[in-house]
Amino acid sequence: MLIKSRPSWALSHRHVTPEHIYLNRRRFMSGVAAGAAGLAMPGLLSAAAAPVQGEPLNFTRSPQFSTEEEKTPFKDVIRYNNFYEFGTGKDDPAKYAESMSVDPWSVIVDGECGKPGTYALEDLLQPHDYEERVYRLRCVEAWSMVIPWVGVPLADVVKRLEPTSKAKYLYFETLEDPEQMRGQQSIFSTIDWPYREGLRMDEAMNELAFLAVGLYGKALPKQNGAPIRLVLPWKYGFKSIKSIVRIRFQESRPKTTWERIAPSEYGFYANVNPEVDHPRWSQKRERRLPSGLFSPNWIETEKFNGYGEQVANLYKGMDLRKFY
Amino acid sequence: MPGVLGIEWRRSAGVLLGFRWLVAALASLPLLLLAGDMVSGAVGPDPGQTITEGLGLAAFQLLLATLAMTPLRRWTGWAGWLRVRRMLGLFAFFYAVLHVLAFLQFILGWSDLWATFTKRPYIIAGAVAFLCLVPLAVTSPVSAMRRLGPYWKRLHKLIYLAVVVAWVHFLWQARSDLGEMVIYGLLLAILFGVRGYWSGWSSLVPLKKG
Incomplete structure (x- = not known):
């Protein structure tokens, strides 16, 4: 017990x-x-309405999924992003994401589940109510933010799609459309678009896993992955895939984008772990943004980004140096 | 006689002085722009990272500019290019020093030094590039040039190693898009290629003769 x-x-x-x-x-x-x-x-x-760009959302707060840490200001959350579909510079998404059209939006659900199909975003979210959760977001590049997200628990949506007994993994894809996403036009990019991510089924069902449609009370800005993205606070930021267009239930473990490019640097699990260094930099500390130039906001990185109580049992018996 | 006028124009001391000031102003521009971004807040929520990257890129671009002076002298026949070469090299070193200090202060916070400089390949490449530049900056005064005599020229060939290793230092940081690095690589290839051509590669291609 x-x-x-x-x-x-x-x-x-x-x-x-x-x-x-x-x-x-x-x-x-x-x-x-x-x-x-x-x-x-x-x-x-009665139910979650589809998010509309720039419009406020109806939601309740979830104090048990909050933190007393100072939030990263809205202006920084929307101007400092890694969203390589729009370029590799931190300010590229804020500059160029406007060209992405997010309304209407549909998500293809397929694979090992009882309710496959192409869902309009509002239908995917329909019976669930929005809640707000304040999560820490730790980037693999050793910076971090604290962001109030609005959305629904991933587990609620997954359950409604009725995964079969063969569904061992969830696979996600971001929109691929070079016309809307200029970063996908680069001929020197090593990314094989679309961007792909994956989770083990028990990770997806964990109470922390969240499907966000908004932040700071409003519909997600495009540079933050509008209209729907994952938020997995115990994993490095790149696992929290943006602008999702496909959710597939699979028996085999999907190979993620970063795993394909540099398997020695980015593993499938990518759990925040100060004990396992990235080959290019230490993961022991992080700069909590906004950080000052002469008073850098250094903090010690915590295992599972401080969410061990909720998720450590998912990885019991696993060698996290091997399964990074 | 425009030709004669042209030569006089090119030889004028005033023009040369103006050119040197222009180059100095251009070379100072990255620092001024970064300072402006700091004041205006455009430097963003992670200023240490932005500034360290900006200084490093300026150092690398100035190394390329330094290496472009000899080919420009040969192509245009104007000696003015060589009169700004040392200044460009010293600007490159200046930015490299600021870049290293910014990295130590803003990114590392002077901690984790040993692991950083022994375990991380891209840092090792950057450190090698920087160490190559130190003796070049130290021996830049005319007095050192005279004292070293023929060794000076040989010593200063280290800039070739420095710029290649600096490029590798950049390349190893690219996470997915190599476009920028490919462009710099092409520039480097041109700068090295023309030198190779002049130093006798051309004689290896029989068709070019006669």
């Missing part, structure tokens, strides 16, 4: 409430007011 205790990263009453938490509380109260208004008009709130 497992006794659940408060996760180490959850809000604690021992702490004096800092100002930004207090402001969040006020936002929460206004959210409740909006919810009450929604109850009067059930059609508006």
Whole structure:
């Protein structure tokens, strides 16, 4: 019998409430007011509406999936991105993602499941309510952010698609369209588009795995992977695939994009782990952004990005130096 | 007589001085732009990374510019190009010093030094390139040139090693798109190719003779 205790990263009453938490509380109260208004008009709130670019979303907060750490400001979250479909520079996605069309959007579901088909985004999300979770995002390049995401638990969507007993892995693909994504036009790119990612089924069913459609209360900006992306806070950022157009249930383990390019640098699991260095840099520390030039915001990196309580049991008995 | 006028124009000390100032201004531009970005905030949420990369790229581009002066002198016949070569080399070294300091201060925070400089191939390449530049900068004054005599020229061939290793240092950091590195590689190939051609490769191609 497992006794659940408060996760180490959850809000604690021992702490004096800092100002930004207090402001969040006020936002929460206004959210409740909006919810009450929604109850009067059930059609508006009964299920998740499709996210519309730049528009606010209806959601509830999930305090057990939050953190008291300072959030990375919105302006930095939307101007410092790795989204190689739009170029390899950190500011390329913010400059060029506007050319991607995200409405309408559909996702192909296929493979070992009972409900395959091509789903309009709103149908994929339909019966679920949006919630907000504040997660740490740790990039493999040794920087990190704290981002309030809005979306639905991946497990809820997966269950509804009825995976069969043969479904051992989930495979994801990002949109491939060089006309909309200029980074895919480069003839010197070593990426074999589309971008591919994968998860073991038990990882996908973990309570932390999240399908985000928004951040900071609004529909996802395009440079952050609109209209729908994964968020896997215990893994390096590149696992959190953006602008998803395919979800496939597979019996065999999918080979991910980074695994294909540099298997010695990027493994299938890619769990945040300060004990396993990337060949090009140490993973012991990270720069929490925004970082100052003369007061760099260095923090020690935690195993599983501090989410060990939720996910460590997924990897019991595995040699994480081998399965990095 | 435009030709005669042209020669006079090219020989004028005032023109040469103006040219030197122009080159110095251009070589200072990357530093000024980075400083401007810092002030305006355009440097982004991870300024240490942006600045370290910017300084390193400026150092590499200035090394290429230094190596372009001899071919330009030969193609145009104007000696002015050689009069700015040392300055360009010293600018390259200046940016390289700032780049190394920025890396140590902003990226490493002076920690993890041993592992960084022994285990990471791209860092080792960068360190080798930098170490090659140090004796060149130290022996750049005319007095050192005189003292070293014929050895000076041989010593300064180290710039060829430095620029190739610096290119490898860049290449090994590319994560997926090699486009930029291919362009710099082509530039390097041209700069090396013309030197090879002049130093006698042409005689190895019989068809070119006669």
